[in-house]
Amino acid sequence: MAATLEIPLVGGSADGQQVTVELDPHGRPPLTHHHLGPAGLAEADIYELESLDADGRQWRYRWRGSAV
Template sequence: MATTVEIPLVGGTADGEHVTVELDPNDRPPLTHHRPGPDGLAQAEIYELESVDAERQQWRYRWRGQAA
């Protein structure tokens, strides 16, 4: 079973929410998170992974914009 972690979303309409993601074999979360918009992925909000504290493996996803 893959290890999961909760990561907060910062900015955009989902600001303050958390998502649960699976860590890869190197114990890193996905580099991006796409939050579907009202019409699905065509209007998804794109969040990019940021390290908050590398030593403690703490991250957040920061809003970068909407899909085209």
């Protein structure tokens, strides 16, 4: 079973929510997260991973815009 981590979303329609993501074999989360809107991918927000510390052990997803 893959390791998981909860990462907060900052900005956009999902500001303040958290998502649970699977970590890769090196212990890193995916570089982006597509937060689905009411109409699915047609209204998705794109979030990009940011490191919060020099060691890369704390993360957040920052809103970058809509998918369309």
